[in-house]
Amino acid sequence: MDSVTFSPRTSGLLAQAEAICVDRGARLTGLRRHVLGLVLDAPKPAGAYDMLDQLRPHHKGAAPPTIYRALDFLLEQGLIHKVERLAAFVGCVHGIEQHDHHHHTVQFLICTRCGRVEELNDAKIGKSLEQAATGSGFVIHGSTVEAEGVCGACADHG
Amino acid sequence: MDSVTFSPRTSGLLAQAEAICVDRGARLTGLRRHVLGLVLDAPKPAGAYDMLDQLRPHHKGAAPPTIYRALDFLLEQGLIHKVERLAAFVGCVHGIEQHDHHHHTVQFLICTRCGRVEELNDAKIGKSLEQAATGSGFVIHGSTVEAEGVCGACADHG
């Protein structure tokens, strides 16, 4: 494969991601690394087909399954998350930096003005949800919390 | 249009939905009413194309825009919700019964065994989310909370 350059920040995160995968015996192949780089480097949640377009010049023969299999791997490893409301993917910086494989309750703030997504990590939300579920005899395996609105930056100059 | 019969429960809810729309000056047309009936009558979240199939025998010429326009209206009126993780729709019984137009924080428990979805209405979750967002200067317009897992009934028998 072609070696690709990403921003310094992304490169640093990729190095940590590699270390995590080595620890776990998971294989962050060239392709998977490349896709993770694309997600991390994007200023906004990245769509699968957008990334496919970015991948193609470096990776001939890339097709939808190419990108979706890489994304599945990255999701399993907790290196990225899917934003359901956008059908797009964001890097899980927390997971990468903390080597935290827990499928912690993921929470997103989606700005409808600038399209950026901020990831929260609020224990209270998870606990409230857990409590409410237990009240119904429901056992939670995973959850998605996504709020849409306007971020501070956009509200200021808006 | 063809007049269609739904379960007694659904019929009752439809009558209330009509009253709500009259109050608001919104037009719950035959088509929209029919689609709302399909959503309310379904034991599980209903997919747009499934409903389209159910619609066709009664409504010749129904096409994707037919159903999506009706769904958009019902979503705006708070009569139904979309379950993002399933790309499917459920009735908002609370909204219909309470004549509550607020886009209250919607919370779902999705059972991966039986496919049923339970709607919660927990104020704490909404408050926690609101607080966390405010901390970032973020103003929330709407939010989705979706937990996947196993419901009490499914856990019991197996």
Add this chain to the structure above:
DNA sequence: GGCGCGATAGTTATAGTATAACCCGGGTGC
């Protein structure tokens, strides 16, 4: 070395979800 095996990924095709764009007709207000 040769063999078997599992994981990765190439390739083609298709399923599933949602919207664009344009037209038409019916009701309302003037």
Add this chain to the structure above:
DNA sequence: GCACCCGGGTTATACTATAACTATCGCGCC
């Protein structure tokens, strides 16, 4: 009458995701 808006018909297409089959690679084992 006619200008306007809204609901809806119709056709086409965009966007998202997966199925199914094949090929290849690396590795342990004998």
